[in-house]
Amino acid sequence: MIVNGSSETQLDITDRATQYGDGCFTTMLVKDGKVKYWDAHLTRLQSTCERLFISSINWGELTLHVSELAKQQKLGVLKVLISRGSGGRGYSPEGANTPVYIVSQHSFPAHxxxxxxxxxxxxxxxxxxxxxxxxxxxxxxxxxxxxxxxxxxxxxxxxxxxxxxxxxxxxxxxxxxxxxxxxxxxxxxxxxxxxxxxxxxxxxxxxxxxxxxxxxxxxxxxxxxxxxxxxxxxxxxxxxxxxxxxxxxxxxxxxxxxxxxxxxxxxxxxx
CATH class of the missing domain: 3.20.10.10 (D-amino Acid Aminotransferase, subunit A, domain 2)
Known part of the structure; x- marks a missing residue:
């Protein structure tokens, strides 16, 4: 699992994705080492972040890591999750200025x-x-x-x-x-x-x-x-x-x- 460019297995407990579901995601088909419709998935992520007022995502870096993980799969699934990041107690997003992206690999559902x-x-x-x-x-x-x-x-x-x-x-x-x-x-x-x-x-x-x-x-x-x-x-x-x-x-x-x-x-x- 890639978290903001690094291989990780954990997420900060104060992350607003876990506290409030404050973020978005997309799930993508990988075929022959490439993400199907990546441009469309990326555009949707960008549009959703704009509507949720989540900024400062390094889209170029995210695209690079998606591409690298896709090369490891003949047929599979990649999921990209974006969180507003960590913040204090309460609903207000004030102070949560460092968003987090997570890229994870999964098996293709055989059924x-x-x-x-x-x-x-x-x-x-x-x-x-x-x-x-x-x-x-x-x-x-x-x-x-x-x-x-x-x-x-x-x-x-x-x-x-x-x-x-x-x-x-x-x-x-x-x-x-x-x-x-x-x-x-x-x-x-x-x-x-x-x-x-x-x-x-x-x-x-x-x-x-x-x-x-x-x-x-x-x-x-x-x-x-x-x-x-x-x-x-x-x-x-x-x-x-x-x-x-x-x-x-x-x-x-x-x-x-x-x-x-x-x-x-x-x-x-x-x-």
Whole structure:
């Protein structure tokens, strides 16, 4: 693990990442010794730090260490976590002027290959996301909602779940962003109030726009996805994963095709 350029195994107990979840992170696919979409991950980290008022990151040094660790992996995962740094007791960030970046290596989740080939089934989480425009779209360190969602999902027979906000509007899945096809267009949730603006989400949207395929960002309830013909979830590690079925809270189960999704898997990968 690299902490501010040095090999470390510990973090200061006063670090605001551990005290308050004061920071952000990104998780990246490494393939053949290179980070996939590094420029997009870096841009998101920079944008998030700007919105959280975290400054003085040595981005060039961080990029160098990411590149060096990536060279050690044929297929794997790198995670970059940025904290505001250490500070005194209390919420105020005053005095926490030395941010910390952490780069760690991880194994690639083997089950993602099966998900890509076979597709997955979803249910709908009973846990809803709070609406907070100031944090919407950011991959910040305050992930307790997601922890509770994953805990609930672990007790079910589904690989993933749809997550709604407190207005019963679709936001994302427990692991990534969600898209569905209906009325001759792709749809994905707008992230004005909650959710994570995923790197793969942006790649998919860029690919669709470049190929003049209609894509709408929307705030829709479950009725919209119930009547869709295709659904997929995506993130930067697993890529695009078809959804074969969704079981809704009333017991109704909808089944989906994957023809257009398979085309997207191939197209976005080579885009």
């Amino acid at each position: 993602y290959r099966d998900w890509q080939r076979k597709g997955i089934e979803l249910n709908v989480s009973s846990i809803t996301l709070a609406k907070q425009p100031l944090l919407a779209g950011l991959k910040h360190l305050n992930r307790l909602e997601q922890v509770l969602i994953k805990r609930e999902l672990a007790n079910d027979a589904f690989q993933d779940c749809l997550v709604l906000d407190t207005d019963d509007v679709i936001v994302e899945s427990s692991v990534g962003n969600v898209f569905w096809y209906g009325e001759n267009a792709w749809h994905t949730p707008a992230l004005n109030f909650s959710g994570v603006e995923g790197v793969m989400r942006n790649q998919v949207m860029a690919y669709l726009s470049a190929n003049q395929v209609p894509i709408h960002q929307c705030r829709e309830g479950l009725n919209s996805i119930q009547s869709a013909s295709e659904v997929f979830v995506c993130n930067s590690l697993m890529g695009i994963v078809p959804v074969s079925a969704i079981e809704f809270s009333d017991g109704h189960r909808a089944y989906y095709l994957s023809e257009k999704t398979r085309d997207l898997q191939n197209g976005v990968m080579n885009y």
